[in-house]
Amino acid sequence: MEDIRRHRNVKLMTDQKKLVKYTSKPSFDHFQIFNQHLVGIENKKVNILLNKPIYVGQAILDILKALMYEFHYKNNEAHVWRRYSIAFYGYSLCYEIMTDDVYKDMEIIKDHFDFSGYPQTHYLFSNKYKKMPGKFKDELDGVPIKEFVGLRPKMYSLIYDDGNTEQEKKTAKGIKKCAVKKQLKHANYKECLFQNVSTMNSMKLIKSQNHELFVNHIVKKGLSNFDEKRFWINHIKSYAYGHFKI
Incomplete structure (x- = not known):
């Protein structure tokens, strides 16, 4: 849900007098130099109208x-x-x-x-x-599921038969879909679950800094069978916190 308190007033300045005017305000928060003729000024909003129900989320x-x-x-x-x-x-x-x-x-x-x-x-x-x-x-x-491996919330893989061939459906929160499709297999999920083998996945992201586009190559941890929101009995069975058997 949209948070009104995070709204900011951003202006692009090319005039020195206006630059001094906006940076002298008590609401001044941040500036960014793009080049020798262009500066971005960020000011906090002085008045906020709370017309969005932020509790809805x-x-x-x-x-x-x-x-x-x-x-x-x-x-x-x-x-x-x-x-x-x-x-x-x-x-x-x-x-x-x-x-x-x-x-x-x-x-x-x-x-x-x-x-x-x-x-x-x-x-x-x-x-x-x-x-x-x-x-x-x-x-x-x-379509019946033939095999399922669940590691963490929004990180699972399943195998099913579409009538012609055996298909895989995989999800991994935090990993781009293209990386999941090309780098991860159902066998990787099973290996992570039973042998505690995590994966490191690489992906390329298009980012913008100072209004200049560039490709950023990152490597981050992918599959992991540890869920800190559960109480683990062993590497497969777990209970929710507050369960009477804990």
């Missing part, structure tokens, strides 16, 4: 967590799946489910799902909740 996350807990504890656990385990939990849920037909089970709680991405020939297909907030979506729209 936190409220959305709280509502999201409440929605996910309600789905998991009230609907899922009580009515549908008796044998399951949570493979991954963040702003999405990944379950390992032991059942005869998972899609028949999902039909029981279909009002919690947006099935608009499913093939139209699938008996669960429906546009009733298409793009409706508060509804869950199937990650692969009806």
Whole structure:
């Protein structure tokens, strides 16, 4: 959400008198010299109109967590799946489910799902909740996941069969998509999880400094199986802080 307090007044100066005028103000904060004829002056805003609800960002996350807990504890656990385990939990849920037909089970709680991405020939297909907030979506729209590795929130990899070939879907927070696609494989995620082998990934970024574009080559830590927001029993099993078993 936009933070009004961070707004600044920025002016480009070519006149020395105006430069002295704006740098002499109590609100003066910063300057940047671009060349011998051009200087940027940054002044803090003297008056601020707080017309943006900055608490909305936190409220959305709280509502999201409440929605996910309600789905998991009230609907899922009580009515549908008796044998399951949570493979991954963040702003999405990944379950390992032991059942005869998972899609028949999902039909029981279909009002919690947006099935608009499913093939139209699938008996669960429906546009009733298409793009409706508060509804869950199937990650692969009806295609079963063959293998899943979850390292941290927004850092996971899965394998699925699209009918012709075996495909991989990978995400890694903090790493550019092009680097994830070219440098990371599903095997790297498994190696990181089971052998505690982190990766170093390189990427090129286009940046601007003093209005001059340049390419910056950076190398940073990529895959890591350590999540500081969880209490770890071993390198695979963990509990949320506050869990009664800790």
